[in-house]
Amino acid sequence: MNARLTQLIPVLFVWIWSTGFINAKYAIPNIEPFYFLTLRFLFTIIAFLFLIWLMKKRWPMRIDIAYQMLIGALIHGAYLGGVFFAIDHGVPAGISSIFVGLHPALTAFLGWVLLKQRLRLIQIIGLVLGFLGISLVIYSPGGTSGGKLAIFGIISCIIALVGxxxxxxxxxxxxxxxxxxxGTLCQYAGGVIVVLPLSLALETHEVNVNFEMVAALVWSVFALSIGAVLLLMYMIREGEVSKVASYFYLVPPATVLQAYFLFDEQLGLTALFGCTLAVIGVYLITARKRPKRPCSHDTR
Structure with missing residues (x-):
């Protein structure tokens, strides 16, 4: 593949990922969140079944299928379910992206706690800045066009972040x-196990079928659930896996810009400052340590 095109892949990945929050904003007025995600996951599973048949891919072992379904319940069920539920309860798309955009920071913290991975001083500073940034966004007066955030929306964002x-x-x-x-197909099956019962228990399944709703569903299946995953697969195959986490710190500003132009979602100065702190914090956590230069010895 052309080298210049290869360099554009991370940018394309970030842009597609950031549209997920915008996609939710378009879908929510026409369909309930968990019902939308149920349809999205089911259509994605069908598409991946076709890809597996076309590409003749092998299936995971039984224990790996169980693990993948658990991971999918967290990454797709809890994460996307939390984001969609938050937006349905009035959290602006830009703010929800800032919340969950801290996941590389929380991942670093969990890696320190659960995997005993050491944190450098600059990463600890990043954790503190990220926490302060999100706190400013939440508590800033007039920080969002929707005023104060509903408590259910905040809790949903936290669930999405942890997931x-x-x-x-x-x-x-x-x-x-x-x-x-x-493995990704099994993950979406795990996501269905989370969102389908919530939809059956909490929602009416009324749908306003219009262009925006259909377009949001089509985009979420082919661009987000398939396209973004295939780009991620390509980056991993080309040795970009160590950099993928750092790309996510670009998602919140990309979403905020799109939400501003499409929905006139605006941030106050305090919230904007908090957003900046959060992005800087995540960058510090995901920044790779520079290797030490070998000392040169005079052999004369």
Whole structure:
């Protein structure tokens, strides 16, 4: 593949991922969140079944299928379910992206607690800045166009953040050698197990079928659930896996810009400052340590 095109892949990945929050904003007025996600996951499973048949990919072992479903329940069920529920309860798309955009920071913290990975001083500073930034966004007066955030929206964002962070930890621990295509299908099956019961228990399943709703569903299946995953697979195959986490710190500003132009979602100065702190914090956590230069010895 052309080198210049290869360099554009991370940018394309970040942009597609950031549209997920915008996609939710378009879908929510026309369909309930968990019902939308149930349909999205089921259509995605069908699409991945076709890909597996077309590409003749192998299936994971039974124990790996169980692990993948657990990871999917966290990454797709808890994460996407939390984001969609938060937006349905009035949390602006930009703010929800800032919340869950801290997941590399929480992943680093969980890695320190659960995997005994050492944190450098600059990463600890990043954790503090990220926490302060999110606190400013939440508590800033007039920080968002919607005023104060509903408590259910905040809790949903926290659930989404924990889901994608802990799911990422489990992926590193349990699923490094699982086939990506069939493993991803199992993850979406785990997501269905989370959102389908919530939809049956809490929602009416009334749908306002219009262009925005259909477009949001099509985009979420093919661009987000399939396209973004395939880009992620390509980056991993090309040796970009160590950099993938750092790309996520670009998602919140990308979402905030899109939400501003599409929905006129605005941040006050305090909230904007908090957003900046959060992005800087995540960058410090995900920044790679520079290798020490070897000392040169005079051999004369």
């Amino acid at each position: 994608i962070s802990y799911g990422g930890i489990l992926q590193k621990q349990l699923a490094e050698k699982v086939p990506l295509v069939s």
